[in-house]
Amino acid sequence: MMSKDWIDRDVARVWHGFTQMATYADNEPVIVERAEGHYLIGTDGRRYLDAISSLWVTTLGHRVPELDAALIEQLGRVAHSTLLGNGSKVVIEFAEALGEVVPIPDPHFMFASDGAAAVEQALKIAFQYWTNQGVRGRTSYLAFGGAYHGDTVGSLSLGADGFGSAIFDPLRFPVLRAPGFDASDCMAIAADMIRTDSERLAAVVVEPYVQGAAGVKIHDPAGFKVLQQACDETGVLLICDEVATGFGRTGTMFASQRCELTPDIMTLGKGITGGYLPMSVTVSNRKVHDAFLGEDLSEKTLYHGHSYGGNALAAAIALRHLRLLSEWSVLDNVAKRSAQLQQLLSEKVSLLSIVRDVRVAGLMCGVELEEKHKRGRRVCATAVRSGVLLRPLGDVIVIVPLLTSTEEEIETIVDVLADAISQEEGH
Numbered sequence: 028m029m030s031k032d033w034i035d036r037d038v039a040r041v042w043h044g045f046t047q048m049a050t051y052a053d054n055e056p057v058i059v060e061r062a063e064g065h066y067l068i069g070t071d072g073r074r075y076l077d078a079i080s081s082l083w084v085t086t087l088g089h090r091v092p093e094l095d096a097a098l099i100e101q102l103g104r105v106a107h108s109t110l111l112g113n114g115s116k117v118v119i120e121f122a123e124a125l126g127e128v129v130p131i132p133d134p135h136f137m138f139a140s141d142g143a144a145a146v147e148q149a150l151k152i153a154f155q156y157w158t159n160q161g162v163r164g165r166t167s168y169l170a171f172g173g174a175y176h177g178d179t180v181g182s183l184s185l186g187a188d189g190f191g192s193a194i195f196d197p198l199r200f201p202v203l204r205a206p207g208f209d210a211s212d213c214m215a216i217a218a219d220m221i222r223t224d225s226e227r228l229a230a231v232v233v234e235p236y237v238q239g240a241a242g243v244k245i246h247d248p249a250g251f252k253v254l255q256q257a258c259d260e261t262g263v264l265l266i267c268d269e270v271a272t273g274f275g276r277t278g279t280m281f282a283s284q285r286c287e288l289t290p291d292i293m294t295l296g297k298g299i300t301g302g303y304l305p306m307s308v309t310v311s312n313r314k315v316h317d318a319f320l321g322e323d324l325s326e327k328t329l330y331h332g333h334s335y336g337g338n339a340l341a342a343a344i345a346l347r348h349l350r351l352l353s354e355w356s357v358l359d360n361v362a363k364r365s366a367q368l369q370q371l372l373s374e375k376v377s378l379l380s381i382v383r384d385v386r387v388a389g390l391m392c393g394v395e396l397e398e399k400h401k402r403g404r405r406v407c408a409t410a411v412r413s414g415v416l417l418r419p420l421g422d423v424i425v426i427v428p429l430l431t432s433t434e435e436e437i438e439t440i441v442d443v444l445a446d447a448i449s450q451e452e453g454h
């Protein structure tokens with residue numbers, strides 16, 4: 028069947044996220060049929076280099092034999108059993124392995140399926156952490172301008188305006204809002220706000236090092252220290268949302284490490300299973316976890332849990348994936364390819380007349396163009412036609428290559444992008 032037929036069938040039954048369905052078909056969507064390594068293959072038989080890591084979730088590539096094998100092996104045991112009140116062997120093994128690498132000593136892991144759900148869990152945990160100790164009034168959160176933490180109502184409340192969130196203002200609860208990463212003094216301002224309002228703050232929520240969905244906005248890692256200090260002084264919990272930055276994406280295993288942050292709570296998702304299965308997790312330190320200990324069935328219990336939290340198939344893949352990250356020295360490759368990407372972009376892209384800014388953090392990159400209606404969309408469409416799958420965030424072309432990208436693939440991505448932007452310059 029031709030790709031056109033698949034698009035018609037798609038439109039007839041599937042509602043795509045963040046997508047205007049009235050115009051979806053006009054934007055030449057790729058209908059993926061299968062994948063080979065770093066390439067997605069459409070129903071039209073064309074191959075597309077995955078330069079967005081399937082929206083930031085895929086790490087090592089598609090159809091990684093080792094991950095496929097881990098999945099099949101786990102299928103021979105059990106696919107899923109609930110974590111509510113009972114345990115799962117492979118989840119324990121994964122939690123132990125993850126506990127060795129997260130920047131939180133003596134961590135406890137509460138699993139869910141999506142990043143937004145991990146953020147919701149973090150919000151509820153931070154809130155109840157205080158009520159369990161009889162502290163009243165610590166019911167607010169501090170978040171940053173430009174922040175993105177997911178699309179459920181709680182995570183949307185933490186997030187900044189934009190991304191269509193303002194429509195939901197009547198549902199969003201208010202938060203204290205520090206400036207975004209564009210303001211170089213945003214951390215100092217946030218620290219002041221924490222000290223001034225600590226009595227009503229349950230927690231601060233921040234994307235360490237990089238605000239991804241804001242268009243890859245990078246903040247000097249050294250600047251985060253004042254945030255940690257303000258939290259330490261006031262007891263306000265520090266929640267680091269590493270759904271996007273975790274698992275090597277920005278060059279260190281976790282961005283908190285680069286920023287020298289020791290969060291009380293951390294959220295992970297996206298790359299946790301290498302892009303294979305939905306899994307997310309809220310990580311709590313000992314202090315937070317132990318504030319929920321009490322009598323059986325007592326009010327100190329965290330009454331929260333998702334049906335598929337701690338899915339065994341996802342845990343088996345996540346465990347194998349975590350080991351592959353070190354077995355394959357993936358972080359070394361991220362460092363090399365990131366330096367190469369930065370170099371090539373400054374040679375071939377930065378000087379193009381409509382390019383306003385180029386920002387690179389590990390293998391997460393934003394190329395910001397001068398504003399023009401649908402410009403980002405046109406540039407990406409041109410790249411897709413040339414076989415490189417890109418997707419814009421407004422006027423920012425977001426490049427998120429696979430962590431195992433080769434030298435040649437990075438060259439291809441930059442060449443195709445430079446060409447696509449040059450074509451747009453005449454527009």
Ligand SMILES: *Cc1c(COP(=O)(O)O)cnc(C)c1O
Nearest residue numbers: 141142143175176177239270271
């Ligand atoms: C993507 C993202 C989320 C939401 O994750 P979903 O799995 O899409 O719900 C939350 N926080 C950050 C920083 C993200 O980039």
